[in-house]
Amino acid sequence: MERLNYKIIAIVEAVVLIAVIVSFSVYGFYFANPPIRLSGAGATFPAPLIQKWSAEFKDMTGIQIDYEGIGSGGGVKQFTDKTVDFGASDPPMKDSEFSAALGTLHIPITIGGVVPIYNIQGISKGLNFSGQVLADIFSLNITRWNDSRLATLNPSITLPDSEIVVCHRSDSSGTTKVFTSFLSDESVAWNATYSASNVINWPSQTVGGKGNPGVAAAVQQNQNSIGYVELSYALQSDIPYGNVQNAAGKFVEPTLETLAVAASAVSFILPSGDASWASVGSYFNLHNVEEADNAYPITSFSYILVYKELNVRSGMTLDKAKALTWFLWWAIHDGQHFASGLSYVPLPQAVVTHNEGTLRLIAFNGQQVNNWT
Amino acid sequence: MNTHKKHPSFLSKLNTISKKRLSGDSAFKTIVMLIACNIFLILGLMIFKIVQSSWLSIQTYGINFLWGTTWQPFPPNPNAPPSFGALPLIWGTLITSSIALFLGVPISLGISLALSEFAPKSFNYVISFFVELLAAIPSVIYGLWGILVLIPFLQNNVYPQLQTVLGFLPFFQGTIRGSSVLTGGIILAIMIIPTVSAISRDVFAAVPNSQREAIIALGATRWEKARIVMSYGRSGVIGAIMLGLGRAVGETMAVTMVIGNSFNMFTSLFEPSSTLASIVANEFTEASSPPVYISALMEVGLILFALAIVVNASARLIIWRSTRNVKEVEMF
Secondary structure (H helix, E strand, O other), rough: OOOOOOOHHHHHHHHHHHHHHHHHHHHHHHOOOOOOEEEEOOOOOHHHHHHHHHHHHHHHHHHHHEEEEEHHHHHHHHHHHHOOEEEEEEEOOOOHHHHHOOOEEEEEEEEEEEEEEEEOOOOOOOOOOOOHHHHHHOOOOEEEOHHHHHHOOOOOOOOOOOOOOOEEEEEOOOOHHHHHHHHHOOOHHHHHHHHOOOOOOOOOOOEEEEHHHHHHHHHHOOOOOEEEEEEHHHHHHHOOOEEEOOOOOOOEEEOHHHHHHHHHHHHHHOOOOOOOOOHHHOOOOOOOOOOOOOOOOEEEEEEEEEEHHHHHOOOHHHHHHHHHHHHHHHHHHHHHHOOOOHOEEEEOOOHHHHHHHOOOEEEEEEEEEOOOO | OHHHHHHHHHHHHHHHHHHOOOHHHHHHHHHHHHHHHHHHHHHHHHHHHHHHHHHHHHHHHHHHHHHOOOOOOOOOOOOOOEOOOOOOHHHHHHHHHHHHHHHHHHHHHHHHHHHHOOHHHHHHHHHHHHHHHHHOHHHHHHHHHHHHHHHHHHHHHHHHHHHHHHOOHHHHHHOOOOOOOHHHHHHHHHHHHHHHHHHHHHHHOOOOOHHHHHHHHOOOHHHHHHHHHHHHHHHHHHHHHHHHHHHHHHHHHHHHHHOOOOOOOOOOOOOOOOOOHHHHHHHHOOOOHHHHHHHHHHHOOOOOOOOHHHHHHHHHHHHHHHHHHHOOOOOO
């Protein structure tokens, strides 16, 4: 650069400065009479669905819902700190978290499932896995695809004699928590060595990918690999995914329907909305539930968290409280129609009815907010 | 740039005038100096904050953090304390950066020599343009390209052959994985080419023409001329390499996307691993508890920061020494 033209730089600076000042004053003027605006933060898994709801709800009512997909952990933290109007989390709050945020209501808004995906040349979807075999694969106890334990589950398929490349989430993730909770319940050895959490100390020869897309890419790009992702990612990409054996001994293909069956099965034993939901666990343990014959075993809810008494959040008004309750009511009813289009599982009727009871508990300054139903 | 030297009388005149009349000048000087001093403030605050945030981890693990080989924020036994050690990360960072230098530096030097010594001017412009374009590509694009194009290509067409030829060496043994240390190094090699070649081109261009004329007058070939130019600019080139190393050490996004992100003290380059930067990118977003977890990640950041300062400072020192020797020309 021979010579900088300082005049141009100065003009650009001035224009930007003026633009900023003008836009701020327009903004300020506009918000002299602000429209209702609510904020939420939490799990990344339901984020596309909540954002779709937010857009539809805004068209309908003019009420703006801002949702940030920052992760379940961050969602629970911001909700507990009362810096957002609602939180969202894939696992229900732990007992310790629940007692730190007194008066929390758990509202299941959609259903998620974690599915094993793989990339083996010539083999399409539908390999059978049991929880024990998945635990053995992910802990590198089964290292080759033609292992007899896999062959027993898949008698009609010839698996190659090649080493399994195990792929997993490299970031802290609710998906990992759900998956490893399942493995911990199914395998004593897994529970002792790795246990269940958002971050696992994986065997060193395994490949990590960031986020569901990162794992999907790792599986697609590494031959003879296996990984785990949310069902919606498996459905939307072309990666083959496997069936998993459930408590009734059946190998169930993960679909929107089999996930809904699992949610229906669990809906009879749900805690009341204002109680702790820790017992529901990171995934539905359906070992003692008879109706779960066709239920996909690694299934869980994704929750929105709100306070029973909304005045604990500073800046909350009756109008905002009404708007928030309306939004949640709309989301569990009409909002569910948008779910399957985005590869989310719509809530079964039993869960919707359960949620209706929970939403009637919401109050502002002691008065029930939802008084229109 | 050298207007001051060209008009000394004008400048001194201006100085005397300003002392008498233009008191606004001193105000302007103060403002500009304050703006410049912001840099110390920003850097100081960053160092302070990183040290402060990693203090818990420094206290808990002490010097062992540097050669610990476990990374367990949530141990399987819930009563056991979390444990952290950064050695595999440091190892991963050093090896990927070394691969990057090993592959990237010869190519960069080839480019810069061609530009300064051999290429016709029109060709020169085109190549310079593309090299600078390479520098302007965001690193996440490199990562995407790495995962979608480079990994399948290397895995199918390069790594198996590499293993057949060099498989007797321990670092080319074992299962071949596309997401691996070697892929990380190769992506970094591509990313440091613009940095290293642009600076070494400037270094070679700064070699006085009298040197070239002298060696040609002695009957040297073009290769011998290039050798003289290279040895003349040696310390400048070392500086350029160090700046490339700085980029390789700190590069985050592209490496995270191709290295495989496993906590692994690897021996084979076909194994997945992590670097100091990639583990922070992977794990920081949801690392809310336990508190020592965040602190350990901040300490990883501190190590990275220290490494970057050492690399950059030595690069500057070397370049500064080389420019001091070549007084006739201005380099940057």
